[in-house]
Amino acid sequence: MRAIDRVLGSDGFEPLVRIEAPEADPKLFELAHPRSHVDLIHDAVPLEGFARVDADTAISPKSWEAVLRATGAAVAGVDAVFSGEADNVFASVRPPGHHAEKATAMGFCLINSVAVAARHAQRHHDAERVAIVDFDVHHGNGTQDIFYEDETVLFASSHQMPLFPGTGELGETGAGNIFNAPLSDGDGGEVFKAAWRERILPAVDRFGPDLIIISAGFDAHRLDPLAGINLEAEDFDWVTGELMDLASRHCGNRIVSVLEGGYDLTGLATSVAAHVNRLMTG
Numbered sequence: 001m002r003a004i005d006r007v008l009g010s011d012g013f014e015p016l017v018r019i020e021a022p023e024a025d026p027k028l029f030e031l032a033h034p035r036s037h038v039d040l041i042h043d044a045v046p047l048e049g050f051a052r053v054d055a056d057t058a059i060s061p062k063s064w065e066a067v068l069r070a071t072g073a074a075v076a077g078v079d080a081v082f083s084g085e086a087d088n089v090f091a092s093v094r095p096p097g098h099h100a101e102k103a104t105a106m107g108f109c110l111i112n113s114v115a116v117a118a119r120h121a122q123r124h125h126d127a128e129r130v131a132i133v134d135f136d137v138h139h140g141n142g143t144q145d146i147f148y149e150d151e152t153v154l155f156a157s158s159h160q161m162p163l164f165p166g167t168g169e170l171g172e173t174g175a176g177n178i179f180n181a182p183l184s185d186g187d188g189g190e191v192f193k194a195a196w197r198e199r200i201l202p203a204v205d206r207f208g209p210d211l212i213i214i215s216a217g218f219d220a221h222r223l224d225p226l227a228g229i230n231l232e233a234e235d236f237d238w239v240t241g242e243l244m245d246l247a248s249r250h251c252g253n254r255i256v257s258v259l260e261g262g263y264d265l266t267g268l269a270t271s272v273a274a275h276v277n278r279l280m281t282g
């Protein structure tokens with residue numbers, strides 16, 4: 001987040017409106033998770049040191065506040081695009097959320113912020129259809145799990161396979177609302193663009209969403225140490241522009257983009273800069 005703050009503090013980003021992420025009411029977590037899961041996360045927070053929910057996923061004393069603010073930012077972003085305060089919002093938050101299933105925290109994720117934000121848009125802003133698109137290099141298994149049989153939410157993801165968490169096959173289609181586009185180790189921008197052009201963007205276009213939420217992970221960047229996809233910052237710029245075209249056509253430009261993965265600080269910073277610059281300039 002410091003790397004992102006630094007790059008968004010550079011020339012060209014002066015017009016960006018910055019708002020500190022508010023803490024969400026934890027009741028909102030129950031839009032996407034059973035109460036038992038929310039209690040389990042809350043009760044796992046240690047007074048000092050680290051607790052673990054699995055080998056990858058640690059919880060520290062500040063984790064509860066972090067998930068309140070991560071989800072709070074996504075929900076505040078939804079409120080801002082529906083009130084007309086902003087066309088689009090980027091939530092620079094930790095921890096990520098897209099691996100958090102209904103009742104399972106995993107893959108650094110505790111609470112699924114984009115899922116809570118989508119449900120909040122439906123409950124409080126009369127959004128009928130929400131599209132969640134995910135270009136993180138890992139499959140958004142948690143988001144897919146939460147909306148697997150829900151025709152009012154489209155979930156579409158490009159991701160490397162095989163790779164953690166192991167889901168995301170073409171054949172996982174839910175109620176016809178799930179669109180997976182697996183990529184192979186070594187694939188670059190041309191294959192990524194083809195997957196979005198041929199599979200994901202037409203699906204979102206047909207769906208006609210009232211809001212587009214992006215699970216914006218930048219770990220498909222070529223420098224990222226956790227995966228083998230070779231995207232450049234320009235590819236994130238491209239996909240952002242394509243999603244803005246769809247948002248202009250269907251939903252009054254409303255896009256809420258929420259940070260997911262991204263583990264090389266140079267790749268992360270340059271990619272976020274390209275993504276946010278496109279969101280600002282259209």
Ligand SMILES: [Zn+2]
Pocket residue numbers: 136137138217219260261262
């Ligand atoms: Zn990831």
